[in-house]
Amino acid sequence: MVIKGRNAAAIAIIVAIAAASPFIFIFGNDYITGTLTRILILGLLVLSVELAWGQTGMFTLGQAVFFGVGAYSAAVVAKDYGITDVIAILSVAGFAGLIIGLLIGAFLFTGRRVSELYVALFTLALAYAAQRLATSWSAIGAANGIPGIPFPTLFGLKLDSGPILFYLALVVFAIFFFICLWVVNSQFGLTMNAIRDDEERAEFFGYRRQTIQVLVFTGTAGLAAVGGGLFAITEGFVSPSLLGIALSTSAVLWVVLGGKGTFLGPLLALAILQILDRRMQDAFPQFWPIAIGGLLLITIVFLPKGIMSIPQVLRERKSQRVLRHSAPIREDIQ
Amino acid sequence: MKRKSMTVGSRGALRSVALLATVGLVLAGCSSSDTASETEAEATATQSETTEAAAEEEVDTSPIKVGVLTDLTGAFGIVGQSNQAVAQFTIDEINANGGILGRPVELVIVDSASDPAVGAQVASKLVNEDQVDVVIGGVASNMREAIKDIIATRGNTPYIWPASYEGNECTPNVWNVGAVPNQQVDPVVNRLLAEGKKTFFLTGNDYLYPRSVLAQVRKVVEAGGGEVVGEEYVPLDITDTSTLVSKVLASNADVLFEIIVLPATAPFIQGVVDGGFEGEIVGTLFDEAINGIIGTQADGLLGIQDYFATIDDTFSRDKVAEFAAAYPDEAGLFSATFNAPAWYRGLYLWKTAVEAAGTTDAAEVEKTMDSASYDALIGGPASMVPGTRHAQLTMYLGQMNADGSVTIIESLGSVVPEQCG
Amino acid sequence: MTLLVATNITKTFGPLVAVDDVSLTIDSNEVVGLIGPNGSGKSTLLHTLCGRTLPDSGSIKLNNREIARMSPIRRARSGMAIKFQLARIYGQKTVRENLLLALQAETSLIGLLFSRTRHRFDSDIEVLLSDFGLEDFVNVKAGELSHGAQQWLEIAMAMARKPALLLLDEPTAGMSPAERQSTGELITIAAQKCGILIVEHDLGFIRSMCDRINVMHQGSIVAVGTPSEIEKDERVKEVYLTRV
Ligand SMILES: Nc1ncnc2c1ncn2[C@@H]1O[C@H](COP(=O)(O)OP(=O)(O)OP(=O)(O)O)[C@@H](O)[C@H]1O
Numbered sequence: 001m002v003i004k005g006r007n008a009a010a011i012a013i014i015v016a017i018a019a020a021s022p023f024i025f026i027f028g029n030d031y032i033t034g035t036l037t038r039i040l041i042l043g044l045l046v047l048s049v050e051l052a053w054g055q056t057g058m059f060t061l062g063q064a065v066f067f068g069v070g071a072y073s074a075a076v077v078a079k080d081y082g083i084t085d086v087i088a089i090l091s092v093a094g095f096a097g098l099i100i101g102l103l104i105g106a107f108l109f110t111g112r113r114v115s116e117l118y119v120a121l122f123t124l125a126l127a128y129a130a131q132r133l134a135t136s137w138s139a140i141g142a143a144n145g146i147p148g149i150p151f152p153t154l155f156g157l158k159l160d161s162g163p164i165l166f167y168l169a170l171v172v173f174a175i176f177f178f179i180c181l182w183v184v185n186s187q188f189g190l191t192m193n194a195i196r197d198d199e200e201r202a203e204f205f206g207y208r209r210q211t212i213q214v215l216v217f218t219g220t221a222g223l224a225a226v227g228g229g230l231f232a233i234t235e236g237f238v239s240p241s242l243l244g245i246a247l248s249t250s251a252v253l254w255v256v257l258g259g260k261g262t263f264l265g266p267l268l269a270l271a272i273l274q275i276l277d278r279r280m281q282d283a284f285p286q287f288w289p290i291a292i293g294g295l296l297l298i299t300i301v302f303l304p305k306g307i308m309s310i311p312q313v314l315r316e317r318k319s320q321r322v323l324r325h326s327a328p329i330r331e332d333i334q
Numbered sequence: 335m336k337r338k339s340m341t342v343g344s345r346g347a348l349r350s351v352a353l354l355a356t357v358g359l360v361l362a363g364c365s366s367s368d369t370a371s372e373t374e375a376e377a378t379a380t381q382s383e384t385t386e387a388a389a390e391e392e393v394d395t396s397p398i399k400v401g402v403l404t405d406l407t408g409a410f411g412i413v414g415q416s417n418q419a420v421a422q423f424t425i426d427e428i429n430a431n432g433g434i435l436g437r438p439v440e441l442v443i444v445d446s447a448s449d450p451a452v453g454a455q456v457a458s459k460l461v462n463e464d465q466v467d468v469v470i471g472g473v474a475s476n477m478r479e480a481i482k483d484i485i486a487t488r489g490n491t492p493y494i495w496p497a498s499y500e501g502n503e504c505t506p507n508v509w510n511v512g513a514v515p516n517q518q519v520d521p522v523v524n525r526l527l528a529e530g531k532k533t534f535f536l537t538g539n540d541y542l543y544p545r546s547v548l549a550q551v552r553k554v555v556e557a558g559g560g561e562v563v564g565e566e567y568v569p570l571d572i573t574d575t576s577t578l579v580s581k582v583l584a585s586n587a588d589v590l591f592e593i594i595v596l597p598a599t600a601p602f603i604q605g606v607v608d609g610g611f612e613g614e615i616v617g618t619l620f621d622e623a624i625n626g627i628i629g630t631q632a633d634g635l636l637g638i639q640d641y642f643a644t645i646d647d648t649f650s651r652d653k654v655a656e657f658a659a660a661y662p663d664e665a666g667l668f669s670a671t672f673n674a675p676a677w678y679r680g681l682y683l684w685k686t687a688v689e690a691a692g693t694t695d696a697a698e699v700e701k702t703m704d705s706a707s708y709d710a711l712i713g714g715p716a717s718m719v720p721g722t723r724h725a726q727l728t729m730y731l732g733q734m735n736a737d738g739s740v741t742i743i744e745s746l747g748s749v750v751p752e753q754c755g
Numbered sequence: 756m757t758l759l760v761a762t763n764i765t766k767t768f769g770p771l772v773a774v775d776d777v778s779l780t781i782d783s784n785e786v787v788g789l790i791g792p793n794g795s796g797k798s799t800l801l802h803t804l805c806g807r808t809l810p811d812s813g814s815i816k817l818n819n820r821e822i823a824r825m826s827p828i829r830r831a832r833s834g835m836a837i838k839f840q841l842a843r844i845y846g847q848k849t850v851r852e853n854l855l856l857a858l859q860a861e862t863s864l865i866g867l868l869f870s871r872t873r874h875r876f877d878s879d880i881e882v883l884l885s886d887f888g889l890e891d892f893v894n895v896k897a898g899e900l901s902h903g904a905q906q907w908l909e910i911a912m913a914m915a916r917k918p919a920l921l922l923l924d925e926p927t928a929g930m931s932p933a934e935r936q937s938t939g940e941l942i943t944i945a946a947q948k949c950g951i952l953i954v955e956h957d958l959g960f961i962r963s964m965c966d967r968i969n970v971m972h973q974g975s976i977v978a979v980g981t982p983s984e985i986e987k988d989e990r991v992k993e994v995y996l997t998r999v
């Protein structure tokens with residue numbers, strides 16, 4: 001694997017988080033630790049949206065469905081079957097996500113090419129339906145969800161404190177983050193981008209477009225589901241909103257704000273908003289959701305490539321100004 | 335060198351993102367209420383008298399922190415706004431009377447946004463960052479389930495659950511001050527049986543609360559020699575209730591016991607009433623507010639609650655009038671189904687427990703709260719039944735009138751919860 | 756040897772008969788031209804050959820295999836490659852990445868994931884770069900290339916996997932005479948290994964390149980022949996005089 005500048009930065013971030021994390025034991029309370037843990041877990045969801053949409057052009061507005069499937073299967077396995085080993089739980093969660101993702105991916109992508117909008121509306125509807133289903137299915141707690149999920153164990157050791165759960169999330173996140181980087185930088189990643197940029201063209205080169213889309217979609221579903229499983233065992237409860245439209249659109253929102261097509265931007269946007277969110281929500285409960293909506297619109301209009309493009313946009317602004325000044329001279333030359 | 339235009343369709347795609355994300359946000363937050371909130375989170379009455387009195391000895395005069403967790407936004411936003419006002423009202427009253435243990439009481443208010451995942455976050459903030467001495471709140475049971483471990487178990491902080499609910503919450507540090515099914519079901523069902531009404535039709539939405547309550551109804555009906563002639567559960571989002579209505583009408587039952595929540599409440603009850611149903615219609619969610627939802631067909635419905643506006647109790651009436659004057663926006667919303675009496679009750683019972691313990695320490699309060707009791711409460715006296723984590727409550731049977739008022743049919747006195755035994 | 760046999764191809768768009776009962780053959784190592792006024796149906800015919808649109812009726816045989824109903828992916832995998840009228844390259848990707856994309860299309864997915872062919876194609880890329888004079892732009896984003904260079908890149912990508920049949924829709928559109936000439940040379944070299952169908956408006960170019968020319972008018976092929984035969988054909992003159 002070639003480590004380019006962008007990857008180096010990504011790796012630097014992971015290393016920095018890992019290096020800074022011991023301070024959690026010293027300074028952090030459970031709330032701060034919990035927030036960081038949640039950022040890492042939702043980070044897996046963000047990565048999955050970025051892979052599906054940012055890298056492959058499959059505009060999924062229902063990625064929380066897989067997150068929720070993972071969360072619920074982890075909850076059932078841990079609570080009803082008493083399996084608490086973290087590797088077993090996350091495997092089950094990921095596997096459940098893969099199966100559901102395969103079914104939905106095959107339905108969406110094995111036929112003729114479908115438009116981005118179709119995929120978006122279909123997955124949005126799916127998220128709505130999934131939440132409704134979970135809300136009325138009494139075997140999985142219906143509207144109440146599944147509370148009281150036991151703490152996970154690793155080789156028989158109980159992982160039952162905030163900082164330990166944080167490290168668990170950090171390790172899982174780091175593993176999948178590097179897998180994502182590896183995939184995107186592989187020849188397969190190049191192909192994903194080709195399908196994103198012009199899927200019909202890719203077909204004319206002979207790429208098995210359907211297979212690739214179904215595979216990627218399935219993989220991202222599995223990734224989101226691992227995140228969901230991790231959520232279930234660290235938070236100790238699952239509820240229908242985990243499968244719903246709100247979380248699905250939030251994930252897309254983080255990707256848009258951060259910059260679709262990059263990994264760091266969306267993760268950064270997620271982290272910033274998560275840290276700000278609770279404080280702002282409590283300080284301005286009526287105003288904050290509107291502010292987020294406004295922020296989204298402003299980003300789309302002025303920063304279509306998200307916060308990661310701010311330096312680039314500033315540079316272009318500057319050169320445009322130079323161009324405008326020199327315009328008369330250029331006319332003279334012509 | 336010419337710069338080529340962007341890749342295929344990227345502008346169109348962005349526009350659809352904007353559109354869809356907005357749709358999503360709107361869908362997700364559509365029910366968030368836009369009533370102006372009283373964001374007086376920091377309305378701590380700084381009390382000079384207490385400070386002076388404490389100057390002599392080394393007495394702790396730092397404020398006691400009460401965490402208020404409720405759904406200020408989202409589906410239950412309107413309930414949460416009312417809860418917040420009631421909490422503020424109660425704490426202002428406590429502060430005006432010298433606080434607790436001579437210390438002022440301060441509220442820390444957080445919004446759980448009708449989403450348990452958010453609730454878990456803010457619960458952790460209350461307990462771990464604000465380090466409150468107690469948490470009160472939650473509207474729906476799924477919220478309680480999401481936050482109780484974080485507060486009561488991991489956070490080792492008392493948690494007051496102020497709502498009527500399905501029962502069976504027996505976790506240490508959790509205190510249930512709302513009615514449980516037997517408190518709402520037993521008196522009214524026994525009364526109806528005694529009146530000779532023997533056949534019951536039970537229906538509700540398909541989730542935990544209706545199932546638990548209706549299971550209790552069936553138990554009491556069968557124990558009392560009655561008969562359940564129908565039991566039907568419908569999905570939460572059902573709006574077409576015609577099939578259910580015809581089943582009810584065909585059953586010719588003496589009593590319809592129903593727990594159908596919005597949005598189907600109105601069409602269902604209207605359908606049953608207009609269809610000529612002759613029996614009694616009873617529910618656990620009926621109070622003054624039901625009229626606004628179903629209109630004149632509400633006339634004659636029977637409800638059983640821990641409080642109605644028309645109960646014959648001057649203390650309650652005066653307090654609610656005071657509340658209405660202080661919070662004009664929430665004036666009409668002081669109702670049993672909004673848990674208003676339970677919030678008031680929960681805070682005072684906890685105050686009693688802290689005073690008995692002489693400290694806010696969780697382990698000490700766990701002992702004294704077990705038998706806490708207080709009389710000057712809205713809706714009537716209440717006391718914790720030792721060993722049950724639930725409260726014995728004064729209950730009332732009321733009949734809804736066409737004009738939205740409630741006629742008290744019977745004051746049932748204090749009803750004991752059957753819980754955690 | 757006959758490479759492609761298309762018989763009685765018809766394609767309508769609503770009331771418009773864009774391709775009307777057209778038959779066409781291409782031999783291996785043959786360069787066939789397809790000319791005709793704007794809107795005469797040339798691109799549409801090409802699209803039915805490559806699978807972008809399915810014909811309403813007719814048969815298309817590539818190496819004696821019926822492909823008229825096959826997906827573009829299977830046609831590509833049976834050795835067909837196309838350069839579209841408007842260059843369709845990956846503007847966000849570098850020239851090298853574009854070429855790699857063309858070359859690796861049949862690498863197994865596992866092979867792609869483990870980047871097994873990333874360097875195996877290096878020499879092929881070098882050859883394509885030098886053949887098409889793109890060496891200096893190897894790490895330039897394809898979208899930033901000049902118009903002509905973009906056309907070359909797409910031709911290079913179409914030729915990358917040495918297809919049996921190459922479909923070129925207006926390969927020299929917008930090129931300078933010098934650029935046209937080098938494009939012609941590249942096509943001549945390519946023709947040694949495959950059959951080529953070229954759609955062009957530039958009659959001089961077509962005449963110098965092609966062994967055989969088809970003339971299309973209002974959806975039908977009105978004349979077929981060697982360049983010199985076509986030049987003398989009365990109907991062809993008529994068609995080109997009525998050209999708008
Ligand atoms: N997808 C389509 N839907 C409807 N009409 C179409 C479609 N594609 C092409 N046409 C019509 O079919 C006719 C033939 O178009 P085609 O593009 O094949 O012509 P052409 O010979 O390639 O022209 P040019 O030299 O301008 O490229 C035109 O009238 C065109 O408008």
Ligand SMILES: [Mg+2]
Binds near residue numbers: 840924
């Ligand atoms: Mg054309």
